[in-house]
Amino acid sequence: MIEAPSPNQDDRPDGVPIDMLVLHYTGMRSGAEAIARLRDPAAKVSSHYVVEEDGAIFRLVPDHRRAAHAGVSHWRGHTALNGRSIGIEIVNPGHDWGYRAFPALQMAAVCDLCLDILARHPIPARNVVAHSDIAPDRKQDPGELFDWEGLARNGVGLWPDADPAPPPEDAVPALLAAIGYRTDLPLPVLVAAFQRHWVPGRADGIADAPTRARLAAVEGLLR
Numbered sequence: 480m481i482e483a484p485s486p487n488q489d490d491r492p493d494g495v496p497i498d499m500l501v502l503h504y505t506g507m508r509s510g511a512e513a514i515a516r517l518r519d520p521a522a523k524v525s526s527h528y529v530v531e532e533d534g535a536i537f538r539l540v541p542d543h544r545r546a547a548h549a550g551v552s553h554w555r556g557h558t559a560l561n562g563r564s565i566g567i568e569i570v571n572p573g574h575d576w577g578y579r580a581f582p583a584l585q586m587a588a589v590c591d592l593c594l595d596i597l598a599r600h601p602i603p604a605r606n607v608v609a610h611s612d613i614a615p616d617r618k619q620d621p622g623e624l625f626d627w628e629g630l631a632r633n634g635v636g637l638w639p640d641a642d643p644a645p646p647p648e649d650a651v652p653a654l655l656a657a658i659g660y661r662t663d664l665p666l667p668v669l670v671a672a673f674q675r676h677w678v679p680g681r682a683d684g685i686a687d688a689p690t691r692a693r694l695a696a697v698e699g700l701l702r
Contacts, residue, residue, distance in 0.1 A: 506573030
């Protein structure tokens with residue numbers, strides 16, 4: 480763990496539990512550039528941790544403090560999620576700078592860091608989320624190339640073992656809401672966010688039969 484404190488932190492609100500883990504990509508040309516921005520007082524953004532492509536882990540904000548990583552956000556009826564979450568930035572240039580797969584060494588470090596955080600805080604699997612899950616109209620990260628299934632197989636987050644028959648199209652909004660998504664955005668935006676997390680390689684926003692089946696599978700894990 481490399482200590483790299485950011486000034487962009489403050490006290491968490493009283494009485495609010497740490498019950499969410501939010502994964503991001505940095506979306507900048509290099510890890511060094513991203514860390515510099517996350518430590519720049521003028522930027523007013525930060526995360527608790529940054530994981531480099533070679534697996535190096537930087538701590539910018541201690542868990543008990545609030546970092547400015549989620550922005551305008553919503554999940555399972557809660558808003559202002561910075562107050563209840565821990566944020567991990569994962570170095571990747573993102574969709575604007577040449578989005579690419581996440582190296583195995585980096586993913587292993589992310590997994591180990593997540594397991595360490597989950598051992599310290601009572602964060603349910605349903606609350607291990609992408610930035611795009613909690614801000615689907617603004618964010619795409621960590622994106623459709625991120626290995627959510629691999630993380631879940633190692634105890635971080637959720638992944639269904641099999642999909643049921645696809646439900647009808649008119650069931651999609653209720654399934655998305657039951658999983659945790661906000662309901663006041665265009666349906667294709669919400670479906671694309673869901674796909675980025677649970678349908679590998681997909682982010683077209685089309686609620687076809689395979690996507691609807693996966694929606695039902697994920698919702699079933701939450702019952």
